[in-house]
Amino acid sequence: MKKVAVVGFGFMGMTHTLNILKNGDLQLVAIVDKNPQSVKKNLQSKSGNFSTGEIDPEVIDNIHKYQDLTDCLQKEELDAVFICVHTNLHFELAKEALNHGKHVLLEKPMCLELRQGEELISLAKEKGLILMVAHVVRFMPPYQKLKQWIDSKEFGELKFLSLSRFSGLPAWGQWKEKQADFGSSGGALFDLLIHDIDFVNYTLGKPGSIKSNYLPGALSRHDYINALWSYPQHNIEVKVEGGNIFHSNFPFQAGFMAQFEQASVLYTTFQSGIIQIATNNELRETPVGDAGEGFYNEVAYFALCINNNQQPLECMPGSSLETVQLCYNHL
Ligand SMILES: NC(=O)c1ccc[n+]([C@@H]2O[C@H](COP(=O)([O-])OP(=O)(O)OC[C@H]3O[C@@H](n4cnc5c(N)ncnc54)[C@H](O)[C@@H]3O)[C@@H](O)[C@H]2O)c1
Numbered sequence: 001m002k003k004v005a006v007v008g009f010g011f012m013g014m015t016h017t018l019n020i021l022k023n024g025d026l027q028l029v030a031i032v033d034k035n036p037q038s039v040k041k042n043l044q045s046k047s048g049n050f051s052t053g054e055i056d057p058e059v060i061d062n063i064h065k066y067q068d069l070t071d072c073l074q075k076e077e078l079d080a081v082f083i084c085v086h087t088n089l090h091f092e093l094a095k096e097a098l099n100h101g102k103h104v105l106l107e108k109p110m111c112l113e114l115r116q117g118e119e120l121i122s123l124a125k126e127k128g129l130i131l132m133v134a135h136v137v138r139f140m141p142p143y144q145k146l147k148q149w150i151d152s153k154e155f156g157e158l159k160f161l162s163l164s165r166f167s168g169l170p171a172w173g174q175w176k177e178k179q180a181d182f183g184s185s186g187g188a189l190f191d192l193l194i195h196d197i198d199f200v201n202y203t204l205g206k207p208g209s210i211k212s213n214y215l216p217g218a219l220s221r222h223d224y225i226n227a228l229w230s231y232p233q234h235n236i237e238v239k240v241e242g243g244n245i246f247h248s249n250f251p252f253q254a255g256f257m258a259q260f261e262q263a264s265v266l267y268t269t270f271q272s273g274i275i276q277i278a279t280n281n282e283l284r285e286t287p288v289g290d291a292g293e294g295f296y297n298e299v300a301y302f303a304l305c306i307n308n309n310q311q312p313l314e315c316m317p318g319s320s321l322e323t324v325q326l327c328y329n330h331l
Contacts, residue, residue, distance in 0.1 A: 002306050003078050005030035007069050007093055008085035009039050010173035011048035012107050012134075016082045017060070018053045019299040026080075026303050028063055032072045036065040047172035049252040050269075052295055069093055073100045080130075080306055083107060086174055087191070088184045091116040094131070098123045103130040105302045108198070109190045109327070110320045117321035124317065130305050132312040133320035137195045138202055139297035141289030142267045142275060146256060147203045149265070155277075156261025158204075158236055163196040165242035168250035169218050187220020188243040190327050195254070196240050197330075198323040200229065202315075206322070208232045212330040217245040227330055254291070 004020060006013045009031050020026045033039055043057050066072035069081070073096070080103035083093050091111045097104050098120065110133045111117045124131035137143050150158050169175075175185075185191050200207075207229035217223025224243030231238070242254075255268035266276040267288070274285045298315075305312045 001025060001027040002080060002303065003027050003029045003076070004080045004082060005032055005066075005069075005072055005076060005078050006082045006084060007032040007072075007097075008083065008089075008107075009033040009042055010084065011052075013082070013084035014042060014047070014055060015052040015295050016084055016105070016134075016299060018055050019296045020082070021055070021059060022296060023300055023303055025307055026299070029078065030064045030066055030072050030076050031060070032066045032069050034067060036067050039065060042173070045172070049167040049170065050292075052292060069096055073097070073102070078102050080105065080302075086184070087112060087186055091120065094120050095123060098127055098129055098131065101127060101129065103302075103306050105132050105134055105299075107134050108136075108320070109133075109186055109194050109324055110317065111324065112186050112190060114321065114325060114328075117317070117324060121317045121321065130302070130312060131317045132302050132305065132315050133317060134298055135195070135198045135202070135315055135320060135323070136294045136298050137199045138294075138315055139301060140291040140294030141297075142291055143199055143256070143294075145275060145286075145288050146258060146265070146267070147199075149258075149260070150203055154260075155263040155265075157234075158258060158260055160237050160239075160259040161200070161204075162239040162241070162257045163199065163255075164240075165192055165196055165254040166246065166250070167192060167244045167252045168246045168248040169244050171248035185219055186327070187223050188217065188245075189214065189220065189222040189225050189330060190324070191219075192244055193225050193240060193242050194323060194327055196242070197326050198320070200238055200240065201323050201326055202319065204231060204234075204236065204238070206326065207238065210326075210329050214330065215243070215245065217243065219244070222331065225330060 081097040082105045212227035214222040215224040227240045229238040
């Protein structure tokens with residue numbers, strides 16, 4: 001089993017922990033959080049904009065705890081590190097882990113400065129390590145199904161795709177401090193809409209042009225985004241819309257609508273587990289796994305890449321950095 005540590009035990013740290021504990025190839029040996037005394041408290045408090053499952057607190061009691069990554073790297077024999085701190089610390093901590101010869105799963109966005117992403121990619125390459133950015137939507141069954149339909153042309157050519165993602169202002173963990181720290185998370189464009197921007201980049205590649213409108217919110221100048229991407233060579237238009245400008249308890253919602261030549265499809269997190277398929281003659285449903293399964297799937301894929309010593313072809317770091325560049329192209 002590959003030994004791993006989770007760094008940052010907030011919403012995403014707990015989500016990855018849950019899925020590491022479910023995975024037979026990974027062994028969680030350490031948790032690093034700058035507030036180790038709050039690890040137990042975090043398990044009991046509500047965090048995140050949706051539920052990703054419950055962890056047994058007794059299991060966590062038996063895991064070694066550290067206050068900083070340096071100390072953990074000195075004391076533990078690790079294969080990989082999961083970096084789940086806020087975005088302004090991604091570069092520094094990922095670099096430290098790679099310099100210690102550890103594979104890294106890094107939360108999205110990879111970084112806000114492009115040169116930092118380039119440095120991490122070169123470092124991972126030089127050390128022969130796996131660096132994967134946790135673009136979970138690539139691993140969510142409804143979005144995988146959509147990509148499969150686009151690639152296979154099962155309903156003919158894709159003509160129009162609309163993706164949306166809305167949530168309230170994050171009000172858990174360190175997000176409460178961020179509201180007074182304008183811009184350090186990159187705001188909803190780099191933090192929330194990046195999921196859809198990355199999915200489109202992964203599925204269709206870079207667009208020919210992007211027309212974008214945005215509005216300020218509590219975290220940045222671009223906490224609501226409404227953008228139209230054009231692919232003139234293929235006659236495809238893509239709309240990306242969303243943000244976190246709503247009050248904190250506003251229900252999280254995401255989904256897509258796609259118009260193909262022969263059918264239109266609809267997925268929404270309000271009707272998880274199905275995709276609706278409409279033609280001019282009928283409306284039917286097809287079952288699809290829950291979007292939440294993406295969190296397990298990405299961890300399992302990272303474990304597979306480590307075990308087989310293969311690069312994460314489904315989620316290469318160069319593509320994740322391109323996604324950050326695409327976020328900038330909306331401004
Ligand atoms: N994939 C997704 O769907 C998704 C969802 C939410 C957040 N995220 C990403 O995950 C990251 C973390 O967000 P979150 O919502 O989990 O945050 P959070 O505030 O819930 O948790 C952050 C944790 O990091 C700890 N921390 C801070 N500095 C540290 C340090 N130097 N060393 C160790 N621990 C430290 C904090 O004490 C806190 O427990 C962000 O980059 C965010 O963009 C991804």
